[in-house]
Amino acid sequence: MNTLQYRFDGPEDAPVLILGPSLGTTWHMWDLTTQEPIGAPMTGRTDSVQTLGTATVAGRMIAVTGSNDGTTRLWDLAGCEEIGEPFTGHHLQMVTEAAGIPVAVTTSDGGVGVWDLTASTR
Template structure:
């Protein structure tokens, strides 16, 4: 699936950037700042979460795997001073990964039912 981004600062005649992101539909996006770069995380029908440098439209690292179904929700959060990506999906699991390293933070949570949305609160 190809994604397109528009720079709202450009007004009319906006700059549009497109790149191939997922094998299938993209269901969710979240943005954040990692090491001074604005990044986008995306989740899709291919059961992966991907991280992109917004300025270059280049992937940062390998896709995150582990879901056994479509990823339908992603969000970013601060966890003990580190930025994490939280993803949920059709398989009823919630995965947490360190955004800087891509490594899992603990074991996935499971509930046995499709999870369609996420919210994170600083606490």
């Protein structure tokens, strides 16, 4: 596994582990209490997932993935599906909060970008 993220507040407040592959484009969420996968595997990447972060936006848990294909994508973890269009030309470095707002920090040839995850804008 190349990327992973641990959360205490998964579905039904279960502790979850989100795993991204070291090779391939499919990644999974696991309930650590039952040791069973949660939902369907998440697909849609065109290259391997290199960076993974999570945040809570408007009460829902999301994941943010960065890939070698130069895209940063948002995922609804409850529905195991992609949210909106990817940020292109950017490489995800981390997910954090700035002034209480969840943000994705990306890099590109043009410098550093900070994306407001509540509005999907830079």
